[in-house]
Amino acid sequence: MTHSDPKGSEQWAIAIDINTGKIIHNIKLFTNASPEPLGTDGNTYASPSVVSSGGRVFVHFGTYGTAALDAKSGKVLWTRRDLNCQHYRGPGSSPVIYGNLLICSYDGIDVQFVAAMDIRTGATVWKTARSIDWNVGKPNEVIPDMRKAYSTPIVVKRNGQDELITVGARAFIAYDPKTGRELWKVRHGGYSNAARPVVGNGMLYLNSGFDQPEIFALPFDKPGPLSDADIVWQHRRGVGPLCSPLAIDGHLFIPADSDFLRCLDGKTGQDLWSERLGGRYYASPLFVGGLLYLFADNGKTTVVKPGRTFEKVAENFLDIGPRASVASVGASLIMRTRTHLVRINGAA
Numbered sequence: 001m002t003h004s005d006p007k008g009s010e011q012w013a014i015a016i017d018i019n020t021g022k023i024i025h026n027i028k029l030f031t032n033a034s035p036e037p038l039g040t041d042g043n044t045y046a047s048p049s050v051v052s053s054g055g056r057v058f059v060h061f062g063t064y065g066t067a068a069l070d071a072k073s074g075k076v077l078w079t080r081r082d083l084n085c086q087h088y089r090g091p092g093s094s095p096v097i098y099g100n101l102l103i104c105s106y107d108g109i110d111v112q113f114v115a116a117m118d119i120r121t122g123a124t125v126w127k128t129a130r131s132i133d134w135n136v137g138k139p140n141e142v143i144p145d146m147r148k149a150y151s152t153p154i155v156v157k158r159n160g161q162d163e164l165i166t167v168g169a170r171a172f173i174a175y176d177p178k179t180g181r182e183l184w185k186v187r188h189g190g191y192s193n194a195a196r197p198v199v200g201n202g203m204l205y206l207n208s209g210f211d212q213p214e215i216f217a218l219p220f221d222k223p224g225p226l227s228d229a230d231i232v233w234q235h236r237r238g239v240g241p242l243c244s245p246l247a248i249d250g251h252l253f254i255p256a257d258s259d260f261l262r263c264l265d266g267k268t269g270q271d272l273w274s275e276r277l278g279g280r281y282y283a284s285p286l287f288v289g290g291l292l293y294l295f296a297d298n299g300k301t302t303v304v305k306p307g308r309t310f311e312k313v314a315e316n317f318l319d320i321g322p323r324a325s326v327a328s329v330g331a332s333l334i335m336r337t338r339t340h341l342v343r344i345n346g347a348a
Contacts (some may be wrong), residue, residue, distance in 0.1 A: 001050055002059050008035030008045035008090075013059045013069060016341065018329065020248070024331060026075035030065040036087060042282070042323075049152075049324070053097045053119060060104055062091025068102075068122060086110040092150025098164070098177040101125055107149035107168050109122030114153070114166060116180060126180035132170050146170075146191040149209070154197050159223050165204070167193045172206045172216070173274040174226070186224035188216060192241070200247020203232065213241040215254065216271060233269035238292065239260040242326075244284040246292065248306045251345035255281045255294055261304065274308045277302045282323035286333075289346075295335065297321045318342065 003012040009032055015025035035045060048060045050269045054073060060066045068077040071210040085108025093105040101116040106182040112130035117123065129256045134147065151167035155177050156257035164177040174183040190208030198205045204218040204226075240257035248254075251272070252264045257283075262274045279296025286293040291313060292304040320337045327334040331346040 001341070002046040002048065002061065002192065004045035004061070008032055008038075010246050011046055011061050012062060013050070013057070013074075014059075014069070015074060016069075018334070018343070021341070027069065027074050027076065029076065029079065030061060030081070031060065032064055035064065036090070038090045040089050043092060045090055045277070047090060047092045047150075047324075049094040051095050051097050051102075057118065058095055058097070058102050058119065060091075060095045060309075062087055062093070062106065064091070066095070066102070066104065066117070066122070068119065080117065080122050083115050083124075083127075085112070088144050088148060089192075094109050094152040096153055096155060096164075098162070099332070101177065103153065103155075103164060103177060105149065105151070105166060105168075106235075107147070109144035109147050110151070112147060114164070114175060114180065116177070128180035128182065130168050130171070130173065131185065132168065133181060134170075141215060145210070148191060149193045151193045151207075151209075152196050154199070155198055156220075156283065158220060165197045165206075167195070167197060167206055167209070169193065169209070170183060172197070184227065186216065186218065186226055186231065187228055188214070189242070190214070194242045196244040198245050198247055201250055201252065203247070203266060205245055205247060205252060207239070207241065207245070208239045212236060213239040215239055215245065215252070215264075215269075217266075226276075234269075235264060235269045235271075237271070238274055245280050246287050246306075248287055248292070251306060251308070252259050253292060253306060254284065255285055257281050261294060261302075261310075263308070263310070272308055273310050275312075279321070283321070284325045286326050286328060288328045293326070293333070295322050295326055297323060314338060 011030045048267045065081040068080045085106040088109045095104045115126045149168045153166040164175045172186045183260040190207040193209030195207035208214045215235045243255045252266045254262045281296040283295045294302045299321040301316045303314040333344045335342045
């Protein structure tokens with residue numbers, strides 16, 4: 001996992017034995033003379049998640065640097081510090097691996113682009129600027145946040161072609177992951193987007209981010225490029241800007257950042273139910289073992305059986321909860337809170 005000191009002056013990669021919690025490697029990667037202030041308590045200088053492939057681990061700190069390490073020895077194989085943007089409130093988007101490419105989004109207040117690096121050497125394979133006309137719809141926009149995004153892309157195969165689907169300010173944009181060529185674009189009015197795109201129920205679900213968060217549903221299997229005219233439905237009520245939704249068995253489950261879990265009909269967007277769970281939600285929900293887990297910032301975990309009616313299975317409590325999304329390993333959950341890394345074992 002990644003780590004930074006609170007002021008962003010130094011950044012590390014840390015390896016921990018999953019069985020014992022013992023620190024195996026603690027590798028300082030980058031030193032920053034004058035990092036940008038975060039300006040908020042909702043982000044850090046080490047928010048992007050780690051990815052791995054072929055015995056290598058890739059860590060990304062946005063504009064502050066990207067590095068490849070040998071997973072076993074911790075040896076630094078290459079670094080890049082020349083792909084830059086002004087985050088304004090810190091980095092957020094995690095990298096994704098596609099074949100031999102490491103793909104990263106850079107959506108700052110100054111420049112917005114997506115770049116692919118060769119995982120073996122770190123060399124740039126392609127770099128594509130966002131095709132957003134900032135003067136359309138909201139002319140003379142001066143609020144810096146309105147050009148930013150934090151969402152992590154996904155790679156999917158749609159109608160026989162691989163697509164890198166990204167969420168940026170003002171638009172959802174798909175690229176050819178091999179070349180960076182733009183394939184299609186659907187416009188929206190949001191910014192500072194954090195939720196990841198989700199595919200399920202024959203739909204592609206995308207969250208527009210801040211101001212008035214909305215879920216957009218697009219037909220996943222429709223041939224050809226998608227456009228504004230292909231939007232099947234939009235849903236605004238009870239949608240938060242931070243958590244990714246979950247598409248399960250014809251339903252879409254949406255945790256708001258404050259208190260509520262909402263269930264929609266995944267095909268029509270119709271409200272089915274909404275329940276107050278308590279707590280704020282930064283971490284995205286987890287679906288594992290047939291159950292839905294929701295992790296509140298205050299340490300409360302609510303376990304729900306997904307369906308057309310609300311059914312709470314259990315509640316559990318820690319002293320403090322996660323803001324990073326939780327990972328599952330076998331019957332265990334790995335939870336990173338603001339003070340600890342915690343492993344919780346489930347039933348064998």
